[in-house]
Amino acid sequence: MRGGAWLCLFAPLAGTVLILLAGTRIPRRVAGWVSTASVFVAFGGAIWAFFALRASSNRAGITYTAWTWLQSGQFKVGLSVLVDPLSTFMMLIVAGVGGLIVLYSIGYMDGDDEERRYFAYISLFVFSMLLLVEGGNLLMLLAGWGLVGLSSYLLIGYWHDRPSAVAAAKKAFIMNAVGDATMALAFFVLIAHSNSLEFAASFHTADTLSSTTVNLVALGLLGGAVAKSAQIPLHTWLPDAMEGPTPVSALIHAATMVTAGVYLIARTHPIFEQARTVELVAAGLGALTLLVAGLIALVQTDIKKVIAYSTMSQIGYMFLGAGVGAYANGLFHLMTHAFFKALLFLAAGIVIHAVANEQDIRKLRGVGALMPWTKWAFLAGALALVGVPPFSGFFSKDPIIAAALHDHWYGVVMAVAALVGAFLTGLYTFRLYFIVFRGEPSAFAREHYHAHHGKEGPWTMLVPVGVLTVLAVVGGWLQFSPVWHPLTTWLDPVARTLAVAEPTNTQEAIASILAVGLGLAGIGVAWVLYGSGERAVPRVPALQRVLEHKFYFDEAYDALFYRPAVVLATWLRRDFEEPVVLATGTDLGEGALDIGEGASRIQTGLLRTYVLFVGTGLAIVGVIFLAVR
Amino acid sequence: MQGPGIAWYLGIAAFLFGTGALGVLIRRNPIIVLLSLEIMLNGGNLALIAFARHAHNGAGQIFALTVMAVAASEVCVGLGLVVAINRKRLALDVDKLSELRG
Numbered sequence: 001m002r003g004g005a006w007l008c009l010f011a012p013l014a015g016t017v018l019i020l021l022a023g024t025r026i027p028r029r030v031a032g033w034v035s036t037a038s039v040f041v042a043f044g045g046a047i048w049a050f051f052a053l054r055a056s057s058n059r060a061g062i063t064y065t066a067w068t069w070l071q072s073g074q075f076k077v078g079l080s081v082l083v084d085p086l087s088t089f090m091m092l093i094v095a096g097v098g099g100l101i102v103l104y105s106i107g108y109m110d111g112d113d114e115e116r117r118y119f120a121y122i123s124l125f126v127f128s129m130l131l132l133v134e135g136g137n138l139l140m141l142l143a144g145w146g147l148v149g150l151s152s153y154l155l156i157g158y159w160h161d162r163p164s165a166v167a168a169a170k171k172a173f174i175m176n177a178v179g180d181a182t183m184a185l186a187f188f189v190l191i192a193h194s195n196s197l198e199f200a201a202s203f204h205t206a207d208t209l210s211s212t213t214v215n216l217v218a219l220g221l222l223g224g225a226v227a228k229s230a231q232i233p234l235h236t237w238l239p240d241a242m243e244g245p246t247p248v249s250a251l252i253h254a255a256t257m258v259t260a261g262v263y264l265i266a267r268t269h270p271i272f273e274q275a276r277t278v279e280l281v282a283a284g285l286g287a288l289t290l291l292v293a294g295l296i297a298l299v300q301t302d303i304k305k306v307i308a309y310s311t312m313s314q315i316g317y318m319f320l321g322a323g324v325g326a327y328a329n330g331l332f333h334l335m336t337h338a339f340f341k342a343l344l345f346l347a348a349g350i351v352i353h354a355v356a357n358e359q360d361i362r363k364l365r366g367v368g369a370l371m372p373w374t375k376w377a378f379l380a381g382a383l384a385l386v387g388v389p390p391f392s393g394f395f396s397k398d399p400i401i402a403a404a405l406h407d408h409w410y411g412v413v414m415a416v417a418a419l420v421g422a423f424l425t426g427l428y429t430f431r432l433y434f435i436v437f438r439g440e441p442s443a444f445a446r447e448h449y450h451a452h453h454g455k456e457g458p459w460t461m462l463v464p465v466g467v468l469t470v471l472a473v474v475g476g477w478l479q480f481s482p483v484w485h486p487l488t489t490w491l492d493p494v495a496r497t498l499a500v501a502e503p504t505n506t507q508e509a510i511a512s513i514l515a516v517g518l519g520l521a522g523i524g525v526a527w528v529l530y531g532s533g534e535r536a537v538p539r540v541p542a543l544q545r546v547l548e549h550k551f552y553f554d555e556a557y558d559a560l561f562y563r564p565a566v567v568l569a570t571w572l573r574r575d576f577e578e579p580v581v582l583a584t585g586t587d588l589g590e591g592a593l594d595i596g597e598g599a600s601r602i603q604t605g606l607l608r609t610y611v612l613f614v615g616t617g618l619a620i621v622g623v624i625f626l627a628v629r
Numbered sequence: 630m631q632g633p634g635i636a637w638y639l640g641i642a643a644f645l646f647g648t649g650a651l652g653v654l655i656r657r658n659p660i661i662v663l664l665s666l667e668i669m670l671n672g673g674n675l676a677l678i679a680f681a682r683h684a685h686n687g688a689g690q691i692f693a694l695t696v697m698a699v700a701a702s703e704v705c706v707g708l709g710l711v712v713a714i715n716r717k718r719l720a721l722d723v724d725k726l727s728e729l730r731g
Binding site for chain 1: 650653654655662723724726727728729730
């Protein structure tokens with residue numbers, strides 16, 4: 001168990017270091033394979049840890065500490081990893097789906113100028129996420145948290161000659177830094193009260209804290225989770241992050257990064273349970289985000305942005321599940337979402353790769369006729385996303401809605417939001433599917449479609465998509481809440497579902513029927529509007545404008561934070577920096593120059609003046625000497 | 630053994646020193662300037678030895694020997710400079726060697 005955990009954690013880091021040290025001494029392809037192998041070795045380590053934990057009697061988890069990392073008086077933080085049901089579950093998803101995506105990158109990034117850098121970064125990304133989920137105390141978790149932010153910054157801005165990519169990377173980093181800061185503040189409060197950042201000690205302390213304090217801590221943690229998982233109000237970075245290469249988008253959305261927030265809530269649930277209000281705020285934010293993101297996705301024209309908004313929306317479901325206390329359901333949806341969202345991104349990547357790197361769905365119209373396999377794979381992912389039985393989304397999404405339904409009146413409100421979200425999911429997903437994959441290929445697609453040796457892509461891209469298609473279809477059969485629930489049982493020792501979030505079978509049935517019905521209705525509407533071409537899309541210019549501006553979040557942040565900062569900076573520059581700071585420097589310099597110029601008059605260069613000076617000096621010294629004596 | 634009083638010696642020493650100093654101040658040929666410096670030093674030496682005799686103390690004579698050693702070194706450096714100046718075909722005139730003017 002110990003070996004598996006450390007192997008899983010450090011294999012990707014070793015991959016990064018190896019690629020960086022080898023530099024141009026290895027061919028580009030080899031860099032890709034080193035990176036892929038390192039992540040698959042990590043997956044092997046995760047499997048090892050998983051089976052060892054299953055065989056072990058201690059299900060609550062074991063912390064392995066390599067050495068004391070920080071020590072300050074009584075406060076001590078070890079470099080430690082935690083192996084428990086939750087962390088092994090996350091390790092399997094991160095390393096497994098991550099490995100498939102890195103394998104896919106070999107085909108996708110082939111021919112890029114800086115492939116080695118890409119693969120070094122992507123291994124680092126997987127390492128960061130593994131550190132986040134395996135970290136044995138809150139500080140290790142925060143270290144992983146920060147590293148995930150850094151590696152996402154590096155990868156989103158991978159094409160650093162594109163100004164838009166650089167801007168998107170900065171935006172992601174700054175948004176995440178806000179979350180990191182609130183988390184760090186929460187940790188300071190915890191340290192002040194418990195003098196420890198160990199999970200157990202911190203959770204134990206949470207019981208004894210005053211409600212204000214525990215609410216503050218929970219709010220800080222929630223801030224971090226919201227920023228990392230792109231929930232309202234810190235969500236605006238996620239769509240922009242589509243500037244990175246497509247496999248990076250897949251990695252950010254499926255295996256690493258955005259799911260970290262859900263993991264954090266599940267991991268620190270004892271704190272959130274002491275601050276139930278904050279936990280419900282998390283659920284509410286999830287419900288709000290899933291609606292808003294679903295609405296925005298309806299008008300996007302970039303294939304990756306539609307999928308990006310659907311990620312926001314699905315993470316909203318996970319927040320809703322984790323927030324009402326159904327942690328296992330949220331994590332189950334995290335898993336199935338990892339499968340089908342990676343599938344959707346990678347399938348979209350095949351299309352983008354084959355059709356001249358075009359991402360505009362109006363130009364890609366009808367490309368499905370040219371790429372039948374990709375079309376079927378995408379369809380499987382889309383059905384899983386909408387939650388049509390027997391695809392995986394059905395099994396994981398409906399229990400979340402049912403769990404919310406069980407929890408008082410606000411639960412019902414959130415469940416209704418989630419049901420409306422299910423309708424929107426069907427609508428935007430199949431709008432995308434019908435436009436891109438159905439009908440006759442557009443002239444653009446026909447002209448630019450470029451098959452890879454008679455296939456739709458290189459095998460390194462097709463194999464991961466194939467595997468993910470299978471997983472997206474069958475992944476949900478792992479758990480069907482009324483009948484069997486191995487995952488909930490597995491996670492029970494660390495993230496027990498709250499009693500308030502355990503729905504009755506009737507509620508489950510109602511939620512399922514409504515969710516599936518509304519999802520299918522969404523598909524039906526999409527068919528009428530975009531598939532069959534029977535009806536034109538209704539025009540509501542005002543609404544469309546609001547949606548196209550993404551509910552004016554960017555504009556609002558611009559007005560609230562950016563503009564005042566610019567005004568302040570301009571004012572400081574004009575009235576402080578230039579007259580005071582800069583002028584002080586030049587004044588000092590000019591003064592010194594003047595003095596020097598005056599003093600340099602003494603240096604005549606004539607020997608006799610020097611002799612005179614020496615003589616005068618001597619005379620003065622002599623006079624003083626005599627006078628004093 | 631009685632000779633002239635110490636005042637005579639000091640007088641001559643002052644005269645030598647003054648002559649040397651005048652030479653340093655008004656002559657422009659570096660070799661003459663060096664010569665004048667030697668005269669100043671020797672004036673100083675004469676005063677030292679006179680005081681040594683007057684005080685029946687050997688320290689002054691030791692000082693005089695030290696001054697001679699210093700003077701010899703100083704002449705070495707000075708003449709070396711003169712040779713270097715000559716090599717560069719510069720005028721042997723201290724007033725013209727005024728590149729260090731501020």
